[in-house]
Amino acid sequence: MKHLRSIDELGTDGIVRILELSAHMAEVNRRSVPKVPALVGRTVVSLFFEDSTRTRISFETAARRLSADTMTFSVSTSSVNKGESLRDTVETVSAMGVAAFVVRHKTSGVPWQISQWTDASVINAGDGWHQHPTQALLDCHTIVTERGVKPAPGCLAGLRIAIVGDVKHSRVARSCTEAFTALGARVVIVAPATLLPPDASPWTNGGEVEIAGDLDAVLGDVDVLYMLRMQRERMAEALVPNLGEYSARFGLDRRRVGSLKKDALVMHPGPMNRGVEMVVDPSEVPGAVVTTQVTNGVAVRMAVLFDVLGGSEAEVNR
């Protein structure tokens, strides 16, 4: 696989391949020296046009554990601020000899545009409201690991996963919905109509995805509760009346924790809005795996870098 830009492009077989590789990388990460020479001499550039600490650090940690060289290009220090076009920026950095770009941008589609202008691999670290495939993969890895199942097509069959919150503006929701259903899970999207995509038929047509407006009605019947971040700027757009009302309808509080199945997992892609979608502290939620998600992110991103840059198994085992 040359690029990782969307879950759709990766396909079910690709998801399974990355999950298998991720288990392997997780093993590397448990070693006393969690570093292998798989990508020695390869340069991975983080091209971040939007603020992100955790995703960038996760990718850079992953690249270094595979012995790649890493560079960071962030917009505040770059010549983009001097009016350099996206194309010129990419071509300039590319000319220095880059194996992979890890791209984050506030606008959907930028990883596709960039891949036209470079021979390097492009890994999407989040584009607009569109896709954040490594987040979805690390979430799949987390669910598979926590449930103790082997990565395979259909390995999440029988699971019901609720994705709650601002789905309209969420690249995480789009990627996760596609990845979870690709592995056989059923997904229920829980949100007020103002925070749904204008037309959800691309997901609901297949029958694996349903839409609900009442969190309490689905809470007792889900195996995974996936809470999305509610961005404060949505208030200005009159998408919900106020955060208090949002929290009352869609926030996870003690009462709702009590309604969850005993073995239900509670996930959040971070950063959390405490007091909004997460009214309780995750430490009070038995099935919360929020920190585990972050830990798993490194192994999954190692797997992705390894896969797109064509490292060999032998180097991982060395």
Place this chain on the structure above:
Amino acid sequence: MRTVISGGRVVDATTTDDGRLADVVIDGDRIVDVVAAGSASSGDVRVLDARGCVVSSGFVDLHTHLREPGREESETIETGSRAAALGGFTAIVAMPNTDPAQDSRIVVEFVREQGRRAGLCDVHPSGCITIGRAGEVLAPFAELAAVGVRIFTDDGNGVQDPLLMRRALEYGRDLGITLAQHCEVARLTHGAVMHEGACCSRLGLPGWPAIAEELMVHRDIELCRLTGARMHFLHLSTERSVELVRAAKAEGLPVTAEATPHHISLTDEMLSGFDPVFKVNPPLRTPADIAALKRGLADGTIDAIATDHAPHADHLKEQTLDVAPPGMIGLETALSVALTELVDTGLMSVRSVLAALSWNPARIAGLETVHGRPVASGELANLVVFDPSVRWTVDRRDVASKSGNTPFHGRELSGRVRHTILNGVAVVVDGTATK
């Protein structure tokens, strides 16, 4: 020296059948004879071969962005005029969103004069409805009408304020002008990149809902009824807009409408590869909208095919989708897209497509004494000759426009312009501009 357009099939506004084979003789700027094919005297004449071709009055584009003054990196009046001539247009209405905008006599006269200098097609500047297209203060309609401006529009922006639009219609009513609206309620399209629907939902791009157009079409139909002033709807793109205009016409209101070649041929799915070339305003919509626009053209609800030719230099289109400017070029492909989508499919005759490309828009633009005329002795020779059956593949590198942002790159289309005659001068001969 006389020119003879030899052996073509003449189709014009007076034609009721498939047209007749004829030789068209031109002397100076006028047609001096139309005779049976093969019977025009030879000798000291220039012959333009038209065998297998249709000979018609030249096309009139109600909607061309020429970018001069202000955006000459994307197009100039000369390069845009050349693209127009190659597309068979003998007259184009230049949209006013130049920099400075066409809201004063001096800018309007500059545009007209640059068109005259290029000499490739009649360039008719439109005027702004409001100063600087800012939607606040009316532009001096009478001052601009006095120098020949007939179409007024803030194209690129809809006039948001209903009071201002009412005043514009009332004030303009006695001046013999037509107001043309870009229908878009801006509050509903903030940040929009593409049609609001299943595709934008999947791609995570902000949507431009159909209702943002339809609400303004509806408002302006009501204002048209109230004021009795003429109203033209630019680039209709939705099924419901077509229905609204159809009902207004049935009522006898003085409304006209246009549709673009891209809105009758391309859907929002074109954005799936995230190429900003397919970003346009209003956006590409759905197969149902395309079908409705085609029906509207076929039944006359939509009077004209207009290009909304909107050149943008490569470096402008090679930006992210949120900042890349909307628009696509269309002058050189308009006829071919119309023939491919409307005639090859059996929806319309060649004659009715020509009505939408020539005499209908000529009437709307107030050019009916000069353009879209019958191909007859005594008339000004503003003519197009095209081969309706030739198949060709569009190549963005092979356009006369200064910008290559065609959405039809790589597409095979039917029909291509062979000759264009402007006021008796052959400005395009065998598919090549003569200047």
